[in-house]
Amino acid sequence: MKPEILFITRNYPPQIGGLExxxxxxxxxxxxxxxxxxxxxxxxxxxxxxxxxxxxLKSLQKIIQLRIRRVHLCDGMLSPIGAFLRSLLPVxxxxxxxxxxxxxxxxxxxxxxxxxxxxxxxxxxxxxxxETECAQRGIPASKCLVIPNGVNSAAFETLESRDExxxxxxxxxxxxxxxxxxxxSLGRLVPxxxxxxxxxxxxxxxxxxxxxxxxGDGPDRERIASLIVQYKLEGRVFLVGKVNEETRNRLYHASxxxxxxxxxxxxxxxxxxxxxxxxxxxxLPVIASDLQGLRDAVLxxxxxxxxxxxxxxxxxxxxRRLELDREEVRSFVLETFEWKKIYERYQDALLGNRxxx
Numbered sequence: 001m002k003p004e005i006l007f008i009t010r011n012y013p014p015q016i017g018g019l020e021x022x023x024x025x026x027x028x029x030x031x032x033x034x035x036x037x038x039x040x041x042x043x044x045x046x047x048x049x050x051x052x053x054x055x056x057l058k059s060l061q062k063i064i065q066l067r068i069r070r071v072h073l074c075d076g077m078l079s080p081i082g083a084f085l086r087s088l089l090p091v092x093x094x095x096x097x098x099x100x101x102x103x104x105x106x107x108x109x110x111x112x113x114x115x116x117x118x119x120x121x122x123x124x125x126x127x128x129x130x131e132t133e134c135a136q137r138g139i140p141a142s143k144c145l146v147i148p149n150g151v152n153s154a155a156f157e158t159l160e161s162r163d164e165x166x167x168x169x170x171x172x173x174x175x176x177x178x179x180x181x182x183x184x185s186l187g188r189l190v191p192x193x194x195x196x197x198x199x200x201x202x203x204x205x206x207x208x209x210x211x212x213x214x215x216g217d218g219p220d221r222e223r224i225a226s227l228i229v230q231y232k233l234e235g236r237v238f239l240v241g242k243v244n245e246e247t248r249n250r251l252y253h254a255s256x257x258x259x260x261x262x263x264x265x266x267x268x269x270x271x272x273x274x275x276x277x278x279x280x281x282x283x284l285p286v287i288a289s290d291l292q293g294l295r296d297a298v299l300x301x302x303x304x305x306x307x308x309x310x311x312x313x314x315x316x317x318x319x320r321r322l323e324l325d326r327e328e329v330r331s332f333v334l335e336t337f338e339w340k341k342i343y344e345r346y347q348d349a350l351l352g353n354r355x356x357x
Contacts, residue, residue: 003037003066005030005350008055008081009074010048012040018149018274019098023074025152026096029343034351037062056081063089070094072350076101079116086119094122094350096147099271099293102133114139124349126272127293133269145349148296150342151277153334158249165254173238181210183319184255184284186248186275189218192268194261194289194309196220199227199237201312202261206319212237212259215251252282257322260288260298263310273297276304280333283326287318302332 007027011019023040030036039058041051059081062068073082073095082093095117102114114137117123123144125131131144158165170177185195195214203212214224214237221239228237243251252258258279262270269292276286276297286304288294298304304324307314335341 001035003035003062003068005034005070005072006037006039006059006062006068007072007074008039008059008078010041010051010055010078011074012042014042015044019075021152021274022096022098022149025150025339026074026343026346029339030347033343033347037066037068052078052081056084059085060089063091070350072096073120076113076117079113079120083116083119086121092121094124095120096124096126097130097134097271098126099130099133099269101271102130102137103267103269105267110137118143122349124346127296129269129292129295130271146296147342147345147349148337149272149274149277150339151274151281151333151337152339153281155245156249156252156278156282158246158253160250160253162253165250168250169254175211175235177211179209181257182255183210183212183257183259184215184251184279185213185259185261186215186243186251186279189214189216189220189224190265190268191220192262192265192270193220194263196224196227197263197310198259198261198315199224199233200231202315202319203233203237204231205312205316208236210236210319213240213251213255214238215240215243215248217242249282252279252284255284257319258284258286258304259315260286260294261307261309261315262289262291262294264291270294277333277337280304280329281337283330285322285324285326285329287315287322299332299336303329 009023012023013020027038039055069091071091071093076097079095085091086093118139125144125146126149128146131146134144135141166177187193260273272293279286280303286298288298288306289309290306291309300306305318307318
């Protein structure tokens with residue numbers, strides 16, 4: 001059967017990350033309903049040097065041999081491939097822009113990627129903020145369409161009850177959790193995530209019933225670890241490091257609040273905040289800074305609440321009086337962000353007539 005669309009991604013399992021999860025779920029949804037061709041990189045970023053020319057040449061071959069007329073690039077860094085394909089062959093090319101793939105601070109990158117992106121037929125932005133970033137770089141608004149990231153709820157289910165998840169966590173931490181409120185952050189530890197700010201400005205003012213778990217790794221880890229010692233928060237703030245899917249799910253189900261205390265860092269933006277909908281599909285309410293792509297990932301008053309970025313009082317007040325039903329949080333997230341629903345919007349954008357032409 002002739003493929004209806006060719007997907008190209010440089011981020012794909014078995015590698016782990018937000019873009020890998022996005023690419024896998026998007027392509028899987030299309031494969032369930034359409035004939036699809038794909039060119040994927042499931043290796044580390046060191047392999048990009050050979051993958052980019054390979055992807056271009058392989059896509060030329062597939063498009064010509066299989067008479068493919070639609071191509072979708074899974075992130076903005078691939079836009080030069082799309083621009084070349086579109087100039088050489090009768091294909092329509094679309095791309096999903098996530099955030100850093102359009103804002104990356106490099107003069108060479110900014111001289112190439114936005115220009116190539118603007119030449120494509122359709123630009124899917126994962127948030128309104130990402131759409132704004134595209135517009136600021138000369139990408140026509142008429143070509144842009146906002147479709148948020150999705151979540152595959154089945155990947156976040158656990159056979160254990162919430163009490164069992166908390167008991168397991170209690171054993172791992174060596175801390176009694178009865179009467180404790182567990183705050184959780186998961187993600188790459190970089191300054192924009194605001195974890196260091198939260199530990200320094202907010203945690204010292206919460207009473208001893210609050211524990212803060214931080215999952216992930218990154219360049220900000222050492223600074224975060226030193227702040228824990230400096231503010232004498234050992235036994236209350238725990239760096240749990242990278243976690244596998246099973247542990248991640250237990251953390252989501254065992255915790256009481258998911259925190260995204262992002263701060264503004266020039267040149268580094270939060271394109272969407274996929275962890276917010278992952279937490280929400282486990283019923284975990286979110287408290288997030290009111291900025292950038294987080295505004296599209298949290299449904300204020302339904303799946304969580306926004307707080308002014310950098311507001312110590314705002315975070316303290318909201319943490320102390322958070323009142324959301326976990327089942328309702330989960331229901332709202334699935335109604336809005338379940339991948340089946342996101343796929344329908346992509347199908348309309350990439351294969352339908354209304355948005356693509």
